[in-house]
Amino acid sequence: MYKYKTNDLILRTTTSLIAFILLGFAVYLLLAGHNSPGGGFVGGLMTSGAILLMNMAYGFETVKKVLPINFVKLIPIGLAVAAATGAGSFLFKQPFLSHTFGYFHIPIFGEVELATAMLFDIGVYLTVVGVMMTIILTIANDKD
């Protein structure tokens, strides 16, 4: 397929800068989903976009060495986190999926409201990342 060897220096340098910005933006979207637009779904899509950018710049094998994550296993882990968040309300004699929140004091950020809906969002995030990366990497694999 390759007629000549390409030199991707600009693309690789830009990727190593932009991928971190994308991951930071994804974490921001995940954490900001309670009071502003965002949430687990968009955060997961952004994370898979960052990993897709690394895949496009550096190739499949290199990214597999850098990020040794089995994305197929990420789907049941995310689903288990979401289901455990729902089932955890049984421990406190509450109906399924009932969430609660509390105010905690964290040294740097001060008084922060932490809700258990965040854990459900993390489950959604992991599932979306797993599904998107499984789809993309399965379709892209055509050399075998």
Next chain:
Amino acid sequence: MTNILTASENLINIAVIISFIGISISLACLLYRVITGPTQPDRAVALDSMGINLMAVAGIMSIYLVTPNLNDVILLIGILSFLSTLAIAKYLEKGVIIDRDLD
């Protein structure tokens, strides 16, 4: 004081409408380039510029609707436009988007 406030509000409204008209003219020209581009890279560059114009539309729309909730959308459109342009460019150059091993 209220005179200055209404004057600035009128100014913002007029500027927003002029910006909408300018961006829509630019989008129409880019759509012409997408339809009748002689080569494929012309169409790719035109689609990238259309993404940038969509970011501008989202920014102007957030001023028009007086809401800060569209700021994430602007960043999102920029990132997705960059990724799609990169994928098109890599497909046109190499024929594969994600290759197995580059070295």
